Structure formats: C-alpha cells, structure tokens
Amino acid sequence: MVKLNTIAVIVAAGRGARAGAGGPKQYRQLSGRAVIARTAEAFLAHPDIDGVRVIIHRDDREEYDAAMGPLLKDKKLMEPVTGGAERQDSVRLGLESIVAEEPMRVLIHDAARPFIDEATITRVINALDTADGAIAALPVHDTIKREDADGKIETTVPRDALWRAQTPQGFHFDKILAAHRAAQGKVLTDDAAVAEEAGLVVALVPGSPDNMKLTQAEDFGMAETLLGRKDNQMEYRTGHGYDVHAFEDGNAVMLCGVEIPHDKKLKGHSDADAGMHALTDAILGAIGEGDIGDHFPPSDPQWKGAPSHVFLEKARDLVAQYQGKIVHCDVTLICETPKIGPHRDRMRAALALILDIDEPRISVKATTTEKLGFTGRGEGLAAMATATIALPATE
Numbered sequence: 001m002v003k004l005n006t007i008a009v010i011v012a013a014g015r016g017a018r019a020g021a022g023g024p025k026q027y028r029q030l031s032g033r034a035v036i037a038r039t040a041e042a043f044l045a046h047p048d049i050d051g052v053r054v055i056i057h058r059d060d061r062e063e064y065d066a067a068m069g070p071l072l073k074d075k076k077l078m079e080p081v082t083g084g085a086e087r088q089d090s091v092r093l094g095l096e097s098i099v100a101e102e103p104m105r106v107l108i109h110d111a112a113r114p115f116i117d118e119a120t121i122t123r124v125i126n127a128l129d130t131a132d133g134a135i136a137a138l139p140v141h142d143t144i145k146r147e148d149a150d151g152k153i154e155t156t157v158p159r160d161a162l163w164r165a166q167t168p169q170g171f172h173f174d175k176i177l178a179a180h181r182a183a184q185g186k187v188l189t190d191d192a193a194v195a196e197e198a199g200l201v202v203a204l205v206p207g208s209p210d211n212m213k214l215t216q217a218e219d220f221g222m223a224e225t226l227l228g229r230k231d232n233q234m235e236y237r238t239g240h241g242y243d244v245h246a247f248e249d250g251n252a253v254m255l256c257g258v259e260i261p262h263d264k265k266l267k268g269h270s271d272a273d274a275g276m277h278a279l280t281d282a283i284l285g286a287i288g289e290g291d292i293g294d295h296f297p298p299s300d301p302q303w304k305g306a307p308s309h310v311f312l313e314k315a316r317d318l319v320a321q322y323q324g325k326i327v328h329c330d331v332t333l334i335c336e337t338p339k340i341g342p343h344r345d346r347m348r349a350a351l352a353l354i355l356d357i358d359e360p361r362i363s364v365k366a367t368t369t370e371k372l373g374f375t376g377r378g379e380g381l382a383a384m385a386t387a388t389i390a391l392p393a394t395e
C-alpha cells in the first residue's frame with residue numbers, strides 16, 4: 001500500500017440551514033462552479049497533500065458526483081464516506097475512515113470555505129513539525145462585548161489574545177483520532193477544541209481574510225464579489241503552439257483525444273496527436289514553461305507510443321501550480337482529410353475533460369490549404385493552437 005502521509009478530510013455533510021433556500025451550500029454554484037469543487041481542488045492541487053477524503057450526507061451522492069465533475073478522476077481523491085448529525089460526528093467518521101491508511105498528519109477543513117489557498121495550507125502543515133496541532137486563524141481586531149441577559153453590555157472582553165478560528169485545522173493523526181473518540185457526547189465547535197479537551201498543544205498560524213465560511217445567505221453575495229476581485233487581480237497571458245506530423249500507412253488518426261477512422265495514421269514517437277501537442281505547447285508557452293520536448297524528451301523511450309493526454313495533463317497541472325486558470329483554448333487543425341467537422345464536438349468534450357474546464361472555453365476548428373503545400377498534398381497534417389491563461393498578477 002502506498003503510504004499517504006498527509007490526508008485532507010473535508011467535511012461536507014451539513015444541510016446549510018442558515019444559508020437559506022437553494023440546497024446544501026456546498027453544492028451551490030459560485031461563478032459557475034460548485035463550492036465543494038473549489039474547496040476540494042485547493043487540497044488536491046497542494047503538493048504536500050497525498051489524499052483527500054470528502055465526508056458527505058447519506059442523501060447527497062448524486063449531487064456530490066455532479067458537483068465534483070472532472071475532479072472525480074483525480075488520483076488523490078478518495079471515495080467519499082457518509083458523515084453524521086453534527087460537524088463533530090462527520091469529522092470523527094472521516095478520521096475513522098482513514099485509519100487503515102495510517103497517515104502521519106490530517107488536515108480537517110470545512111467544505112464551506114472555498115477560498116482556502118495553498119499558502120495557508122502550507123503554514124498549517126509546517127506548524128505540525130513543532131506542535132500536536134495547528135489551526136489557521138485571524139487575530140480579532142474589533143472590540144468585543146459580552147451581553148447580559150437583557151441584551152445590554154455586561155463587559156468589554158480584552159481582545160489582545162483572541163483569535164477567530166478558521167480551517168484547515170491540522171493534527172498528528174493518531175492524537176486527534178484519540179481526542180475525537182474521547183470527545184463523543186461533548187459539544188465542541190471545532191477540532192482545536194476537541195484537541196484542547198485532550199490536552200494537546202495546538203499552534204495558531206495566520207489564516208487568510210478571504211478564507212471565509214459560507215454560513216448565511218448573504219455570504220454568497222460577498223463570495224461572488226470576492227471572486228470578481230480575485231479575477232481583477234489576475235493577468236492574462238496567451239501562448240501559441242504549432243505541430244506537424246506526417247501520414248503513413250494505417251487505419252486511424254488520433255486528434256484532440258478522438259480516434260478518427262482514416263486510410264492513414266500519423267507518424268510520431270507518441271500517439272502523434274498533433275492537436276493535443278499544439279495545445280500543450282500553447283499552454284506551456286503562456287506560463288513560460290518551455291515546450292513539450294523539455295518535459296517529455298522524444299529521446300526518452302518511456303514516451304514511445306504515449307497517449308498525448310499525459311502531456312496535456314502535465315501542462316494543466318503546471319498551470320494549477322502557478323495558481324493559474326485556463327481561460328480559453330483555440331485549436332486549428334490543418335488538413336485535407338480526414339474531415340474534422342463531424343468529430344469537433346467530441347474533441348471539445350475530450351479536451352474540456354482533460355483540462356477540467358467548461359466546453360465553451362474550448363474551440364476546435366479546421367481548415368484546408370486548398371491543396372497547396374504538404375498538407376494540401378496529403379503528406380501530413382498540421383495543428384495550431386492558442387491558450388489564454390489567467391495568472392496571479394505580478395508587479
């Protein structure tokens with residue numbers, strides 16, 4: 001069994017009663033994407049997280065599958081398990097569900113905090129080197145009042161040592177598992193409180209003001225505003241890719257992930273999918289990551305006959321590492337035959353699935369060269385692509 005040193009447990013079994021109508025908040029859309037998909041992706045993309053377990057309500061499996069979409073294929077994503085009546089129950093059941101994996105560390109996170117960022121996750125993980133637990137939190141800046149039974153101020157609470165707890169909350173796995181088992185029957189609102197009950201040492205690390213929990217209906221409006229602001233903090237880069245493969249005897253060509261019956265095949269070291277190669281280069285170009293040959297040298301025998309989705313997935317993952325977003329891709333296939341039109345929709349669907357973006361963000365076009373040049377003579381096929389990538393703005 002491959003050892004999963006650090007597992008993220010994302011609790012998503014709540015009903016979201018305070019968020020009002022519209023179903024459980026983790027399955028609602030924020031700028032066209034489900035809350036749970038945004039949350040899970042942050043952990044799936046984190047280089048120090050080895051596995052992600054989502055805890056769902058027993059009635060929600062269909063909604064979960066639909067919301068996660070292409071993320072379901074992520075190798076780090078574990079099968080979801082069913083949660084309990086309270087958040088604390090869901091966390092405990094989540095921890096019990098990963099006992100067999102024997103992780104060293106676990107990060108517990110609310111599905112309802114979709115703006116969690118890589119740096120906050122890293123701070124929590126790193127703090128576990130010197131403490132039993134560590135939570136993301138923010139110092140309190142407002143003056144804090146305690147009210148009396150009549151709704152009047154009883155006292156002003158000194159705020160110097162007060163922090164607002166967020167998630168993720170990270171722990172040494174065996175310690176928090178034991179603490180949660182011992183805390184059954186007590187009502188505790190976060191996992192740090194469970195750890196405190198057990199006498200564990202829990203550190204505070206800076207969270208992020210953006211890492212809000214969607215709780216009330218109005219929080220969704222604030223979240224949309226935040227996403228708009230985040231979009232404004234992005235810069236847009238465009239990359240270009242070009243690829244050519246010669247035809248040879250065969251019975252099918254592979255283009256943009258779709259096998260098209262033909263009286264020839266494309267010659268190449270890999271499966272010779274020129275469309276995917278051009279698109280891979282376009283994405284790599286936009287993020288300044290060289291070209292396909294830098295990452296997958298043709299001299300390396302391991303890539304012989306390789307399916308080209310491997311190359312495109314690498315480009316996609318690099319974009320994620322840069323905290324970027326693929327905004328749009330446009331592929332043009334240049335050939336007399338085969339006819340591309342009948343296969344365009346399937347090509348768009350295949351590329352969208354690999355890149356984990358919506359189909360309208362992918363375009364596949366085709367043209368001939370009016371029988372001129374090598375493509376016109378049917379000696380080979382060319383592909384051009386552009387990719388537009390949003391990246392966090394630099395100075």
Ligand SMILES: Nc1ccn([C@@H]2O[C@H](COP(=O)(O)OP(=O)(O)OP(=O)(O)O)[C@@H](O)[C@H]2O)c(=O)n1
Nearest residue numbers: 011012013014015016017018085086090111112
């Ligand atoms: N029985 C529960 C209750 C809550 N949660 C999860 O714990 C996180 C934080 O809880 P909260 O914001 O209170 O969510 P809900 O319980 O869904 O909200 P409400 O209390 O308004 O119903 C959420 O991601 C929620 O899905 C859970 O997994 N199991």
Ligand SMILES: C[C@](O)(CO)[C@H](O)COP(=O)(O)O
Nearest residue numbers: 087110165166167189190213
């Ligand atoms: C764990 C938590 O996110 C810390 O702020 C929070 O306590 C969970 O939400 P709830 O509304 O208290 O259930």
